[in-house]
Amino acid sequence: MIPEVGHFALITAMCLAVILAVLPMWGAWTRNTVAMGLAPSLAIGLLVFVGISFACLTTSFLQDDFSVKVVASNSNSLLPPMYKFSAVWGNHEGSLLLWVLILSLWTAAVALLSPQLPLQVLSRVLSVMGVIGVGFLSFSLFTSNPFERLLPGAPLDGSDLNPLLQDPGLIIHPPLLYMGYVGFSVAFAFAIAALLGGRLDASWARWSRPWTNVAWAFLSLGIMLGSWWAYYELGWGGWWFWDPVENASFMPWLAGTALIHSLAATEKRGLFKSWTVLLAIFTFSLSLLGTFIVRSGVLTSVHAFATDPARGLFILMFLALVVGGSLTLYALRAPAVSSRVSFAWVSRESLLLFNNVVFLAATLTVLFGTLFPLVMDALGQGKYSVGPPYFNAVFVPLMALLATFMGLGPVSRFKSDSVSRWRKELLIPGLVAVVCGLSLPLLGAEYNLWVALAALLSAWLVLGLGRDAWYRVRGAASLSRGLRRLTPSYCGMLLAHLGFAACVLGVVATSQYSVERDLKMSPGDTESLAGYTFEFIELVPVRGPNFVADEARIRITRDGAPVTVLAPQKRRYLASGSMMTEAAIDPGLFRDLYVAMGEPIGSEGAWAIRLHYKPMVRWMWLGAILMGLGGFSTALDKRYRRQRQPALESAPGAVHGT
Amino acid sequence: MAPRAKLFIPLVLFAVLALFLLRGLELDPKDLPSALIDQPLPQFELPSLGTQSLVSRDQVIGEVALFNIWATWCVSCRVEHPYLHQLAERGVPIYGINYKDDDSDALRWLEELGNPYRLNIVDAEGELGLDLGVYGAPETYLVDAGGVIRYRHVGVVGERVWQNILQPLYQELLAESAP
Incomplete structure (x- = not known):
């Protein structure tokens, strides 16, 4: 009964989305206030019904209703409840429903939080989001119905969630990621509304800026969680693979980064108007392209969903319609x-223009590398795969160039500035940065030029930002009063740029200084790595809720002083029989120690054991968290809230001055 | 170029990209052509499940048949099993290759779920699987009357796979082998 209610709610949501896509748009065209005024209520109705539908699917998972096909193939009665919940989006159908839920969340949020928008603009924006909603709801209903039943012949138990997805990080990774890339639909909708209205002025940039920043912040956090998950769950210590599905989320992030900077120029100075609109379209198109790549099976990837050409064709048609249109x-x-x-x-x-050029080049680089195998295959040139060497070769110089100019950005002035002023402001930070660059790598195991360059650039960014912030704070009566002078959007910029500096340092230090060894170890064996001693104490069998495992106990000491005992596992999941490596990590701000079990060797209890020493690997995730916080912080800025009061008093349809 | 015409550039680029994506849908990146397609089934001499005798390649060729890789530890095999019964009832000869499995588990499974196989080749160590280049269970090979592998399907064989892919080939091979 519950699945049928869910299905019915989804159909109702589809009807509401169709009305939302048509009626307010028509109203905006004919200036029919009644039709336009329906838009917010329709948006909220859409959220309510998609929400009911999602709740029904979740209930089916929690109640182990194996007559529902997705539950039977992605859950199991032994699965811990937490993972039964996240199993809802651990499959194509359910994650698509999550996509739709998040889209309707954003739609309803725009409807509720935008009383300052002229009604005509609001109705167009919501209508465009309704069009996207129709596309994805029909995709769900016609090709990927999550409520399909297996009646008769429901299995007694389900075939379990993929063990790789049975992980706390994966509970929140997809929702955050979708909040990000579905969130760019708001910027897209504003851009389309502006084009339809024929008014491309600074106001549309100001309206869409907070939404874009928040979506970007979610996407940053989502990507970070994905990378962190890959690091500890896949068992080989890697954190980014340039896999097509990773690239699918990274491309909108890169384009989105260009967009938030370009929006700043458009809002403040009325510049790059057409360019910004194009970027907004481009960013959301990349989100759609990502969805296409993940769900159509055109590219091989470790985490693509089960694929079906009919689904691929559907998204491609939708992509052609939305992006082409x-x-x-x-x-x-x-x-x-x-x-x-x-x-x-x-x-x-x-400088903002330069930022845009770099990020666009980066986006196109990733796009090209991702689609190259497909293009060559389509041209009959054979099978290719594009790997990290290509991406790294293009990315490293681009980011180095970016960081160099990024240091100038925050201290520079709009309209016109002078090199001599930059020199005066940044001479000391620049010199200190050079000293840092030369000296910091001395702390590592050996002197490394890449680390020196990364330290130089990060110090350049941090010191420049520090100096700028200090100039704004100083001269106030007290420090706290001075800090209060900094607006949330300035703090957001500060956090995000600091985050970028931390990322650069973390990525480079961990790539250059990591040490790993693959060893054959038996209980009682001792090995050393990067100054740490690893002793394999014992091997014990362990039983989890839905798996059995061999657990190795490894004691780590440094110069005789105990550090920790790590317990990596090799698990066998009962329902699927699949084997999983559960790495054990001793985390730290300056280094991670990482132990993973490979395969048993011989019959005397020896195992292949992989030991890693990973310096500063946390810095890149910390950096991404700072970027995310920065993005959220900008949206708190008063200037987005202040407009609300006058807006309420003015007549609908009035356009605010800048 | 007129200023307006320049604005069409993104649209044109997108159209080109969309054409490639459309073509990409027809291509399967996982479709790594098996080295064994159109090659003879490898030689083997392995125990037959539930009997004391050995079975070799020559005993199982001679007619168009399916060779199905299965194991009791493979959940998808359980999903596939009822459909194999249907195929066997329609007279399609199916040989099982019990892959890296325990004999007593396998016999219990067949007792519980029924046995659609002509006979089962016990490949406990996975040697035959290695020769065939098996990715994992289930996999199904279509072998013609001359003992030549003509098609390989990775994953569960169900109604859709049979109707769209295997059956047309099967009929064709039957027609080929008919005198």
Whole structure:
């Protein structure tokens, strides 16, 4: 009964989405206030019904209703309840429903939190989101119905959730990731609404900025969690693989980073208007492309969903419709003449432009590398795979170039600045950064030029930011009063840029200084790595709720002083029989110790054991968390809230001045 | 170029990309052509499940048949099993290759779920599987009357796979082998 209620709610949601896609749009066209005024209620109705549907599917999972096909193939009565819950999105059908739920969440949020928007704009924005909703709801209903039953012949027990997904990180990774890349639909909807309305001014940039920043923040956190999960769950200590599915989430992030900077220029100075609109379309298109890549099976990947050509064709048609349609609209409606706002070459505008060029180049690099195998196959040139060497070769110089100019960004001025002023402001930070770059690698095992470069660039960013923040704070009566002068959007920028610096340092240090050894160890054996001694004490059998495991106890000491005892496991999951490596990690701010079990060797209890020493690996995730916090912080800025009061008093349809 | 025309560039680029993606849908990146397609079934001499005798390659070739890799530890095999019964009832000869499994577990499984196989080759060490290049269970090989492997399906054989892929080939091979 519950699955049928869920299915029915989903159909109702589909009907509401169709009305939302058509009626307010028509209302905005004919200036029919009644039709336009329906948009917010429809958006909320959409959320309610998708929410009911999602709750029904979740209930089916929690109640072990194996007559529902997705439950039978992705859950098991022995599965811990927490994972029964996350199993809802551990499969194609359920995760698509999560996609739709999050889309309706964003739609309802726009409806509820935008009283300052002119009604015409609001109704167009919500309508565009309704169109996207129709696409994904019909995708769900027609090709991937999560409520399909196995009647008669329901199995007694389910075939279990993929053990790789039975992990706390994977409970929140997909929702955060989807919050991010579905969130870019809001920026997209605002861009389309602006094109439809024919008014590409600073106001649309100001309206869409907080939404874009928040979506970007979610995406940063989502990607970070994915990387962290890969690190400890896949058992070989890697944290980024340039896998097509990872790239699918990374491309919208790169384009989104360009977009948030370009939006800043558009809002503050009315510059790059057409470009920003194009970027908003581009960013969301990459989100859709990502969905296509993950769910169509056109590319091989470790985490692609079970694939089906019918599904691929459906998303491709939808992609063609949405992206083709919006690019056509862009070609017809975007202002063809460049704006008359001018800026000097030495100014914040040109630095923002530089940021955009770098991030666009990075996005296209990843896009090209991801699709290259597909393109070659389609042209009959054979099977190819593009690996990390290509991506690293392009990415490292791009990021180094970016960091160099990024240090100038926050201290630079709009319109026109002077090199001599930059020199005056940044001479000391620059010199200190050089000293840091030269000296910090001395703390590592050996002197390394890459680490020196990373230390130099990170110090350059951090010191420049520190100096700028200090200039803003000083001169106030007290430090706390001075800190209060910093606006949330300034703090957000500060956090995000600091996060980037931490990321750069972490990525480079861990890539250059990591040490790993694959060893054959028996209980009683002792090995040493990077100054630590690893002693294999014993091997014990362990029983978990739905698995049995061999657990190795490994005592780690340094110069005789105990550090910790790690207990990696080799698990066999009962329902599926699949083997899983559960790595054990001793985390630290400056180094991780990581032990994973391979296969048993021989019959005398020896195992292949992999030991890792990973310096500063946490810094990149900390950096990503800072970026995420930065993104959220910008949205708290008063200037997005302040407009609300006058907006309430003004007549609907009035356009606010800047 | 007229300023307006420039704005069409993104649309054109996207159209090209979409064409590639469309073509990509027809290609299967996992479709790594097996080295054994159109090659003879490898030689083997292995025990037959539930009997004391050995079975060799020559005893199982001579007609168009399916060779199904299965094991009791393989959950998907349990899903596939009822469909194999249907195929056996329709007269399709199916040989089982019991892959890296325990004999008594395998016999109990067949007792519980029924036995659609002509006979079962016990490949406890996975040697035959290695020769065939098995990824994992279940896998199904279509072998013609001359003992040549003509098709390999990785994953569960169900109604859709049979109707769309295996049956047309099977009929074709039957027609080929008919005098």
